[in-house]
Amino acid sequence: MNSLEVRSVCKTYDEGNTEVLRGLTFTVGPSEFVALYGPNGCGKSTVLNIIAGFVPPSAGQVAAPSRGAGRGGVGFIFQDFRSSLFPWLTVAQNIRLGTREPRPADAPSPADVVDLLGLTEHAKKYPYQLSGGLCQLTAIARVLVLHSPLVLMDEPLSALDYHYNATILDLLGKLHADLDNAFLMISHDVDDALLLSDRVLVLSKRPARLVGEVSVDLPSPRSSDLRFCSEFPQLRSRVFELFSEGLK
Amino acid sequence: MKKLARAFAVVVLTVGVWQLVSGLRLVDPFLLPPPSQVAPMLFTLLGEGGTYAALGATMYRLTLGFLLATGLGIVTGLVMGGIGWVREALEPTLDFLRSIPAAAFIPLALVILGFGHASKIVLVVFSAYPVIAISTMYGVGNSNPVRLLVARSLGMSERETFLRVRLPDAAPFVFSGLRIALSISLVIVIVAEMFTGTRAGLGYRIVDAQYGYRLREMYALIVLTGILGYVLNLGFRRLEKKVVHWAGRQ
Numbered sequence: 329m330n331s332l333e334v335r336s337v338c339k340t341y342d343e344g345n346t347e348v349l350r351g352l353t354f355t356v357g358p359s360e361f362v363a364l365y366g367p368n369g370c371g372k373s374t375v376l377n378i379i380a381g382f383v384p385p386s387a388g389q390v391a392a393p394s395r396g397a398g399r400g401g402v403g404f405i406f407q408d409f410r411s412s413l414f415p416w417l418t419v420a421q422n423i424r425l426g427t428r429e430p431r432p433a434d435a436p437s438p439a440d441v442v443d444l445l446g447l448t449e450h451a452k453k454y455p456y457q458l459s460g461g462l463c464q465l466t467a468i469a470r471v472l473v474l475h476s477p478l479v480l481m482d483e484p485l486s487a488l489d490y491h492y493n494a495t496i497l498d499l500l501g502k503l504h505a506d507l508d509n510a511f512l513m514i515s516h517d518v519d520d521a522l523l524l525s526d527r528v529l530v531l532s533k534r535p536a537r538l539v540g541e542v543s544v545d546l547p548s549p550r551s552s553d554l555r556f557c558s559e560f561p562q563l564r565s566r567v568f569e570l571f572s573e574g575l576k
Numbered sequence: 577m578k579k580l581a582r583a584f585a586v587v588v589l590t591v592g593v594w595q596l597v598s599g600l601r602l603v604d605p606f607l608l609p610p611p612s613q614v615a616p617m618l619f620t621l622l623g624e625g626g627t628y629a630a631l632g633a634t635m636y637r638l639t640l641g642f643l644l645a646t647g648l649g650i651v652t653g654l655v656m657g658g659i660g661w662v663r664e665a666l667e668p669t670l671d672f673l674r675s676i677p678a679a680a681f682i683p684l685a686l687v688i689l690g691f692g693h694a695s696k697i698v699l700v701v702f703s704a705y706p707v708i709a710i711s712t713m714y715g716v717g718n719s720n721p722v723r724l725l726v727a728r729s730l731g732m733s734e735r736e737t738f739l740r741v742r743l744p745d746a747a748p749f750v751f752s753g754l755r756i757a758l759s760i761s762l763v764i765v766i767v768a769e770m771f772t773g774t775r776a777g778l779g780y781r782i783v784d785a786q787y788g789y790r791l792r793e794m795y796a797l798i799v800l801t802g803i804l805g806y807v808l809n810l811g812f813r814r815l816e817k818k819v820v821h822w823a824g825r826q
Contacts, residue, residue, distance in 0.1 A: 382725055404729040411722035415822035416744045425740075426730030456825040474730070 330391075331478045331510035332356040332379065337388035339374055344386075347535040348374050351388070354529055354538060356478065361504045361511040363521035365567060366531030367575060372514040375536070376480045379512070380404050393477040403476035403509075407483040409464040413455040419462075420451040423469045435475035445469050445499065461492025468496070472503070481513040485520050493520075494552040500524055501550030518567050519555050522546075528567055532574030539574040542566045609792045618796040626781075631804070633776035637693055638765045641700025642758060649705045649757070650750060653712020657746065658738065663713060670706045678703035678764045686772050696768040696777075703764045704757035711753025715746025748823035751816045758812055762805050778804070 332355060339349040348371040356362045364372050377383045379392050380402050392402050406412040413422050424438045436444070442451055445465045455463055464484060471479055484500070485493045501524055504511060515521040521528045528542045544563060546554050554560065591611050597603055598610035605613075621627045652670075656663040678699050689695035719742045727737040769779025778801050785794035816823070 380725075380729055382728060401731060402729065404725070406722055406726070408722050410826060411720050412726050414723060414726075414741070414744070415826050416747070416820075426732075428731070454822060456822055470730075 329358070330355040331358050331360070331393065332512060333389075333391040334375070334379065335389045335391075337375070337378060337385045337390060339371065339378065339383070340386045349378075349385075350535040350537045352531075352536065352538060353388075354541075356510050356512050358477070358510055359504075359508045360527070361513070361525045363513045363515050363525040363528045364531060365515060365518060365521045365528050365571070366536060367533045367571070368516065370531050370534050370574075371536040372531060373482055376404070376482050376512070376514060379478075380480055401474070401476055403471035403474050403479040405464075405467050405471055405479065405481040405484050407486060409460065409467045409484075409487065410455065412467050413463055415455050418452050418454055419447055419458070419466050422455065422466055423447075423473055425470060426474050436473060438469075438473045441469045441472045445472075459492070461488055461495060464488060464492065464496060465499075468499070468503075472507075476509060478510045478512065481511065483514050483516060486516065497523060498551045501548075505549035518564055518571075522560065522563050522567065523550050523552060523554055530567060530570035530574060540570040542570065606791065609795055613792050614795045614799065617792045618799055621793065621796050621800065627800070630776060630778050630781045631800075633693075633774075634765055634769065634778045634804075637696040637769075637777065638700060638761055640693075641697040641765065642704055642761045644697070645701045645704035645708055645757060645761070646754060648701070649708025649753070650712050652705075652709040653750070653753075654716055654743075656709065656713040657716025658742075663717070667710075667713075670709055673702075674706035674710065678760075679767050682768060682771050685768070691773045695772050696765055696774070699764050699768045700761045704761045707757040707760065708750070708753045711756075712746060712750045715749025715753075716742050718749075719745040748820045751820050751823070755809070755812050755816065758808060759805065762801075762808065766801060 334352055334354050337349055337352045338347070340347050352375065354362075364375060366372055374383065378385050379390055381392075394401055414425065417425065420438065420442065423442060427438065442448055445468065447462070447465060447469060450458060450462055450466075455466065458466070464487075468484070485496060488496060497520060500511075503509075504524065511524075513521070513524065518528075522542075522544055523546075525544050528544060530539045530541065531537070532539050542563060546557065546559065546563075594608075595610045595612060598605045598608050652666070656666055681699060681702060682695075685695040685699050689698055723741050723745060724737065727741045732740065765777070766779040766782070768774075769777035770783045774780050778797060782794055782797045782801070785791070785797060
């Protein structure tokens with residue numbers, strides 16, 4: 329069974345005058361990492377917002393994991409990581425924020441996640457005392473403790489400097505290899521999308537439709553060094569071809 | 577340290593200019609006694625029990641009025657921020673009341689509540705309440721939209737979202753409203769004591785010194801009132817920094 333099924337989803341605003349999504353259909357399998365890539369303003373974030381239940385689709389259906397007893401539902405990592413943290417809570421308190429009892433039996437404990445992400449020495453600090461990269465790590469940790477079957481990520485790397493971009497990219501690659509969560513990520517950086525994903529779905533300009541997909545058969549766990557492997561330029565070119573097609 | 581030195585330098589400069597203006601008789605020293613005469617008077621006053629009685633009366637009215645306004649204002653603001661139709665119904669009236677200088681109600685307060693504490697306390701409540709209510713309302717109604725989405729994604733109920741997101745997110749707004757309201761309250765209580773026929777309080781002591789042409793005493797009492805306002809503001813800022821430590825640092 330897939331972790332996510334999006335069937336013929338449409339979204340319009342202004343009483344139907346502004347069409348954002350047109351008949352979008354795709355799936356994300358269990359433990360799969362899928363990236364959505366497309367032109368700026370094509371509606372990528374709208375797709376995530378619909379899947380997360382923040383906005384309803386105008387037509388079509390979404391089958392996503394729901395939150396229940398012992399189930400994490402859909403985890404969401406926001407692009408604006410500073411605003412997504414609660415500044416009146418410490419790092420440790422932010423990470424525990426969404427946990428509920430009873431916890432899923434196989435869910436990692438907040439302490440384990442703090443340790444895994446190297447946040448132990450920062451656990452008692454407040455978000456405003458951290459760098460952007462550490463804030464994003466805290467936001468990732470908060471979602472990991474929920475043990476959500478599906479994690480949505482809205483450009484999680486875009487606002488980070490080179491160092492933290494590479495660090496978090498490597499971490500996400502490792503988490504994807506080690507954990508059984510499925511990931512759906514928006515990226516405007518084709519390298520990030522290819523480095524992390526099993527598939528890259530390319531969307532057209534607005535109204536967004538699926539132009540095509542590129543399967544990424546790179547070794548696991550993924551890391552930022554893979555951009556120098558021989559297959560990488562070809563994969564990049566294939567994504568750009570579909571991207572150009574979507575602009576027509 | 578540099579900051580402190582600069583602030584101290586400005587104080588010294590201000591006092592120096594005051595001393596010069598009076599000492600060089602640019603203004604009649606009877607009307608503007610120099611700080612070298614006002615400072616000893618201030619110390620004399622600080623040695624008299626009557627000064628503390630006046631200070632106590634002012635503080636009693638200020639504290640009670642401010643606490644009442646805080647309770648009423650925060651509750652009103654929370655309700656207005658949380659319930660759209662209550663906000664729509666109350667906001668114009670509160671905005672109108674806020675626009676009326678509280679001093680304009682002094683005659684009314686005197687007629688209805690007489691010369692005792694009650695008239696001054698009610699005037700303080702009247703001046704501080706709308707400021708606190710409106711700042712609380714804005715705080716609750718303008719939570720960070722990303723954090724509200726985080727709350728939804730974490731499966732928080734409406735009640736949880738209100739208690740764990742909207743309330744703490746509103747706290748910096750509430751505190752800045754309280755700080756402004758505290759300054760206004762001090763002004764109002766002093767003005768009310770001047771003109772409501774009372775025989776207690778710093779405001780009364782200032783006008784009493786003026787009527788008796790004891791101008792050195794009047795200046796010393798004005799300085800004392802300034803010190804009171806400064807200390808209250810400083811104390812409140814410290815409290816604010818401790819309680820809403822994240823304000824302005826995100």
